[in-house]
Amino acid sequence: MTTSAAPTAKPAVVKDPSLFKDLGGLPVIQKVVADFVALMLADDRIKHTFRDTDLKRLDKTLVEQFCDLSGGGCIYTGDPMKEVHQGLQLTNAHFNALVEDLQLAMDKSDIPSHVQNRLLALLAPMQRDTVTR
Numbered sequence: 001m002t003t004s005a006a007p008t009a010k011p012a013v014v015k016d017p018s019l020f021k022d023l024g025g026l027p028v029i030q031k032v033v034a035d036f037v038a039l040m041l042a043d044d045r046i047k048h049t050f051r052d053t054d055l056k057r058l059d060k061t062l063v064e065q066f067c068d069l070s071g072g073g074c075i076y077t078g079d080p081m082k083e084v085h086q087g088l089q090l091t092n093a094h095f096n097a098l099v100e101d102l103q104l105a106m107d108k109s110d111i112p113s114h115v116q117n118r119l120l121a122l123l124a125p126m127q128r129d130t131v132t133r
């Protein structure tokens with residue numbers, strides 16, 4: 001008897017690159033992330049959580065993550081979301097504050113709300129990995 005598995009030509013995850021393009025590509029993602037981090041660091045609701053954070057690494061990994069999620073072909077080199085946020089005691093209110101800051105950052109780059117919502121929809125499932133109380 002011969003058993004031969006069919007070759008799997010497709011990569012495990014095929015992402016639609018249209019969101020990456022609609023966001024404006026890497027230069028816009030880099031600007032959004034820079035504004036996003038600045039807004040979070042100025043936000044009294046959540047700035048305390050970043051007290052001990054390597055901001056250069058945060059900036060780099062957020063760019064990679066948003067580029068990867070939107071189909072831009074970047075590779076996320078950060079740690080798993082659950083691991084990273086475990087000790088931070090984050091609440092839904094913290095999560096909502098972060099989303100507001102990201103929306104403001106995307107507004108600054110004139111990203112239309114229907115495009116913003118596509119990125120936010122990809123981030124929404126991460127609420128359960130980041131909020132622990």
Ligand code: HEM
Nearest residue numbers: 046049050053054061062078079084094095098123126130
């Ligand atoms: C969709 C939700 C979120 C995403 C996509 C996200 C993404 C990230 C990424 C990519 C990192 C860096 C990972 C690494 O260094 O390996 C990070 C770290 C961090 N995030 Fe988030 N995050 C989310 C929710 C939150 C929330 C709600 C807060 C607090 C309000 C928060 C606070 C932090 C802090 C303080 C760090 C640095 C941790 C450390 O220095 O060890 N994050 N996040």
